[in-house]
Amino acid sequence: MTITITNMKRIGSEELTSVTVENGLIKGWNLAEEGEVIDGQGGTVAPALIELHAHLREPGQTQKEDLASGLAAAAAGGYGTVVCMPNTSPVIDDPAIVRSLLEKAGTLGFARLKPAAALTRGQQGEALAELTYLKQAGAVMFTDDGRTNENARVLRLGLETAASLGMVVSVHAEDASLRADGVMNEGAVSEALGVPGNPAAAEAARVARDIEIVAGLAAQGRPVRLHVQHLSTARALDLVRDAKKRGLGVSCEVCPHHLTLTDEALRGFDAIYKVAPPLRTQADADFLLEGLRDGSVDCLATDHAPHTRAEKERDLLDAPSGIAYIELAFPLMYTRFGGTLGLEKIVELLTAAPARVMGWPEPTLEAGAPADLVVFDLKTEREVRPAEFKSKAKFTPWAGETLTGWPVLTVVDGKVAYRRD
Amino acid sequence: MTATATKQVRPRHLLDFQDWSPERLTAILDNADTMLQVLDRPVKKVPALQGLTICTAFFENSTRTRTSFELAARRMSADVMTFAAGASSVSKGESLRDTIEVLTQYRVDAYIVRHHASGAAHLVHQYSGKPVINAGDGRRAHPTQALLDAYTVRQEFDSLDGKTVAIIGDIRHSRVARSNAELLPKLGAKVVLCGPATLLPADLAGLPGVTLTTDPVQAVRGAHAVMALRLQQERMSGGYLGSLQEYADTYQVNEALMQHAESGAIVLHPGPMNRDVEISADAADGPRSRILKQVENGQAIRMSVLYHLLVGRD
Ligand SMILES: [Zn+2]
Numbered sequence: 148m149t150i151t152i153t154n155m156k157r158i159g160s161e162e163l164t165s166v167t168v169e170n171g172l173i174k175g176w177n178l179a180e181e182g183e184v185i186d187g188q189g190g191t192v193a194p195a196l197i198e199l200h201a202h203l204r205e206p207g208q209t210q211k212e213d214l215a216s217g218l219a220a221a222a223a224g225g226y227g228t229v230v231c232m233p234n235t236s237p238v239i240d241d242p243a244i245v246r247s248l249l250e251k252a253g254t255l256g257f258a259r260l261k262p263a264a265a266l267t268r269g270q271q272g273e274a275l276a277e278l279t280y281l282k283q284a285g286a287v288m289f290t291d292d293g294r295t296n297e298n299a300r301v302l303r304l305g306l307e308t309a310a311s312l313g314m315v316v317s318v319h320a321e322d323a324s325l326r327a328d329g330v331m332n333e334g335a336v337s338e339a340l341g342v343p344g345n346p347a348a349a350e351a352a353r354v355a356r357d358i359e360i361v362a363g364l365a366a367q368g369r370p371v372r373l374h375v376q377h378l379s380t381a382r383a384l385d386l387v388r389d390a391k392k393r394g395l396g397v398s399c400e401v402c403p404h405h406l407t408l409t410d411e412a413l414r415g416f417d418a419i420y421k422v423a424p425p426l427r428t429q430a431d432a433d434f435l436l437e438g439l440r441d442g443s444v445d446c447l448a449t450d451h452a453p454h455t456r457a458e459k460e461r462d463l464l465d466a467p468s469g470i471a472y473i474e475l476a477f478p479l480m481y482t483r484f485g486g487t488l489g490l491e492k493i494v495e496l497l498t499a500a501p502a503r504v505m506g507w508p509e510p511t512l513e514a515g516a517p518a519d520l521v522v523f524d525l526k527t528e529r530e531v532r533p534a535e536f537k538s539k540a541k542f543t544p545w546a547g548e549t550l551t552g553w554p555v556l557t558v559v560d561g562k563v564a565y566r567r568d
Numbered sequence: 569m570t571a572t573a574t575k576q577v578r579p580r581h582l583l584d585f586q587d588w589s590p591e592r593l594t595a596i597l598d599n600a601d602t603m604l605q606v607l608d609r610p611v612k613k614v615p616a617l618q619g620l621t622i623c624t625a626f627f628e629n630s631t632r633t634r635t636s637f638e639l640a641a642r643r644m645s646a647d648v649m650t651f652a653a654g655a656s657s658v659s660k661g662e663s664l665r666d667t668i669e670v671l672t673q674y675r676v677d678a679y680i681v682r683h684h685a686s687g688a689a690h691l692v693h694q695y696s697g698k699p700v701i702n703a704g705d706g707r708r709a710h711p712t713q714a715l716l717d718a719y720t721v722r723q724e725f726d727s728l729d730g731k732t733v734a735i736i737g738d739i740r741h742s743r744v745a746r747s748n749a750e751l752l753p754k755l756g757a758k759v760v761l762c763g764p765a766t767l768l769p770a771d772l773a774g775l776p777g778v779t780l781t782t783d784p785v786q787a788v789r790g791a792h793a794v795m796a797l798r799l800q801q802e803r804m805s806g807g808y809l810g811s812l813q814e815y816a817d818t819y820q821v822n823e824a825l826m827q828h829a830e831s832g833a834i835v836l837h838p839g840p841m842n843r844d845v846e847i848s849a850d851a852a853d854g855p856r857s858r859i860l861k862q863v864e865n866g867q868a869i870r871m872s873v874l875y876h877l878l879v880g881r882d
Pocket residue numbers: 292293294319376377423424
């Protein structure tokens with residue numbers, strides 16, 4: 148199968164060019180048109196984005212999202228690869244589930260699925276899952292995300308096993324006893340609202356503990372890989388930065404919602420803003436942004452976490468945590484931070500950076516590379532219209548905002564996975 | 569203190585191999601050849617230990633090891649006194665010290681000790697002042713097992729020099745692995761310890777002649793002997809493993825794995841075996857297996873150790 152995409156610019160260049168892709172690979176640039184010809188509409192082409200943290204809710208919670216809607220949403224957001232989280236029902240702790248998800252996703256033709264599997268059985272944190280089998284079945288990462296790893300000893304055993312399999316363990320770093328019943332950031336806003344707070348120290352304390360586990364193993368000559376998910380506080384980032392200086396195998400991700408929203412958003416008691424970890428303060432957001440700039444934050448991830456509207460219409464205490472916005476993560480980042488971070492940095496944080504975290508080859512646009520591409524329209528302003536989302540979660544904090552940088556075309560494995568109508 | 573400058577004192581106990589020179593260890597192996605000949609005689613008895621009383625103090629159950637030691641002692645004409653903690657005052661809370669001091673009043677000349685706590689054999693030596701043979705203490709040492717393993721390998725290849733022994737399984741909790749890792753390099757062999765990362769303490773890599781790997785194929789490559797260790801079911805509930813099946817699929821010593829070893833490589837197991845878990849039937853019962861040979865050699869080695877400690881001369 149051959150496609151030629153014409154009339155677009157390679158990221159970093161202003162020259163209009165065309166690319167031909169054949170059998171899943173980039174054949175070359177500026178060749179004679181071949182196969183199906185697609186107009187790039189003057190957009191900018193980059194490697195397709197990589198998401199390390201999305202909740203696709205299959206199996207068992209398909210009223211919120213399923214593989215088809217979630218992977219279609221990802222492709223519409225410019226993503227070529229999505230790592231889905233295992234906190235489904237049942238939990239993805241069984242190789243048979245991994246295989247069936249991969250089989251199903253392979254037939255859909257949207258973004259490529261790379262399942263994460265549970266680190267522990269049932270994500271209960273007490274006994275390791277069958278990590279060897281899970282890897283053999285196609286799992287790319289181990290995590291109990293959706294839960295926190297309270298049993299430090301089991302996490303340590305899991306890190307050791309995962310490292311021997313060449314795998315990363317990612318963690319939802321939050322001390323559950325410090326978090327207690329907190330549902331939003333603990334601070335002036337939570338006090339004013341009379342809503343139970345979740346202190347920044349809950350995150351920092353857990354990150355500190357986990358780093359010490361990594362440090363202890365490293366000191367025994369046993370390097371392991373820990374990835375801290377959705378880091379939200381300045382203090383925790385400080386700890387990660389320090390761990391990196393010590394040469395430890397620790398990486399972290401930050402979510403666009405923690406960069407663009409703060410706990411002030413909860414003043415209307417709207418659970419749409421309820422996330423875990425919670426939206427923090429502007430000072431935290433600024434610190435995280437600085438971390439993206441200086442490299443102490445490794446990559447961006449959305450933590451795309453769809454729920455039904457009815458669930459999100461509950462009160463702040465009862466509503467589930469999570470914001471679903473994989474379709475507008477790039478436009479949001481580009482519109483808000485294109486000026487400060489720059490296009491190329493934002494693209495790197497969503498492509499090469501997550502690949503490095505996973506130990507995957509860094510995506511490139513060179514001839515011979517896999518044909519995973521996205522074309523962004525960096526000029527046209529468009530309103531965020533949740534009704535048009537491919538995701539089943541058709542509501543978002545950014546509804547009605549005007550953003551630029553929308554994907555117009557996503558190619559995965561040499562095939563069109565999304566094309567704006 | 570330098571070892572070369574000090575005249576080596578003959579050890580009067582076998583707690584581990586720390587005080588043991590390669591020469592003395594080799595002498596024990598050489599002497600086992602003679603003991604095997606004794607076992608082949610119609611009257612399997614020599615008077616070497618006549619008049620001595622040996623107590624097998626087993627604070628942890630092990631019928632096989634105890635039988636092997638007791639037969640070894642009897643075949644050398646010792647009187648054997650059996651102390652099994654299960655049926656004793658230990659279960660009523662008596663301390664190890666009290667127990668040993670009472671036993672010593674029976675004029676015990678030497679102890680053979682098995683205990684669930686690392687270091688217990690040391691304490692028995694300290695409290696009794698008598699020669700002690702460690703028959704397995706905690707996860708620390710099981711020296712006669714390592715000697716019989718070494719002897720079995722030497723029997724096969726004439727020498728241990730330049731040979732490689734791969735030990736696969738729960739290294740972390742294995743006194744057999746620790747004792748072998750200590751002994752075999754002293755005798756010129758290399759040891760590869762292999763198991764799931766959670767059961768493979770990285771610090772063991774500091775021992776001379778010892779390497780670690782989590783990859784069983786890598787472990788057996790170039791190995792002349794491959795030893796499977798018994799996997800305890802509790803390792804599952806301890807969180808060390810995903811499942812027994814996953815362990816067996818990855819780390820089981822079987823004929824397929826042995827294809828990666830040296831062509832004449834043998835299979836060892838300290839017993840008792842979980843067939844189809846850490847070892848397959850084809851490996852346990854096949855032509856490479858020396859597992860029953862180990863049992864026979866175990867008796868000869870224990871006779872040799874008793875002789876060396878209690879009557880041998882410099
Ligand atoms: Zn999480």
